[in-house]
Amino acid sequence: MKFTFTIFLFLCTVLAFAQPKLEMTSKGFTPIELPTPNKPNEKLIEASKSWAAFYNKQGYDVYDVTESSLxxxxxxxxxxxxxxxxxxxxxxITYTLNIVFNADKTYKLQFSVKQIYLKGTPVKTTIPDFFMPDGNLKEDFSDVKPTLEDTANKIAVSFSNFIVN
Known part of the structure; x- marks a missing residue:
């Protein structure tokens, strides 16, 4: 049993690191495209809704649901x-995941930050505020990019693992 569990953990880890990473730029996060399991879009949409309830214990909103996106x-x-x-x-942060399931058995995941909060109070800061006009990260915000990218990628990996299984 331990051996099987160890193999399972190893495979999950390999899959997590094999996935393309969301990268924060001055225009927001770059979208990623990933393969979908061999399931109809209706099942993928339902799995996405189930993931939202499972992952976001403090509340979530699913909207703009179509036959192939949400x-x-x-x-x-x-x-x-x-x-x-x-x-x-x-x-x-309040984030948005825009998910589009394509006919070629892939899906596009776009992560965006809608609102930033400090101690529960909305702040006027947005993602472009962390960057200089030339697109380089401002010196004062060297901790922001890696920690926010890590958060975005943890969300993306959780979503991907959930709909695959």
């Missing part, structure tokens, strides 16, 4: 860190 909004606590003068601030 959007999911949810709150993610402690989505990224910002350090300033030795003090660390943890920010929450």
């Amino acid at each position: 959007k999911i909004d949810a709150l993610k606590k402690n989505a990224y860190l910002f350090r300033n003068l030795g003090e660390t601030f943890s920010y929450d």
Whole structure:
């Protein structure tokens, strides 16, 4: 039993690292395209709704549902860190997953940040505010990009693993 479980964990880890990564740019996150399991779109849409309920315990909203796409909004606590003068601030976000299931048995996943919160209060900061006009990350925000990308990729991997199984 231990051996089977170890193999299962190994395969899940390999699949998680084999998946393309969401990357944060000055225009937001780049979309990724992944293969879907051999299931009809109706089953994939239902699995997506089930994932939303499973993953987002603090609430979620599924909307713009069509035969081949849907959007999911949810709150993610402690989505990224910002350090300033030795003090660390943890920010929450409301994110949107825009998921489109294609006819060629792939799906496109677009991650976007709708709102950023500090201690439950909305802030006016947006993703482009972390970047200079030339697209490079501002020096003060060196902690933001890796922590927010990590959060986005954990969400994407969770979604991908859920609909595959």
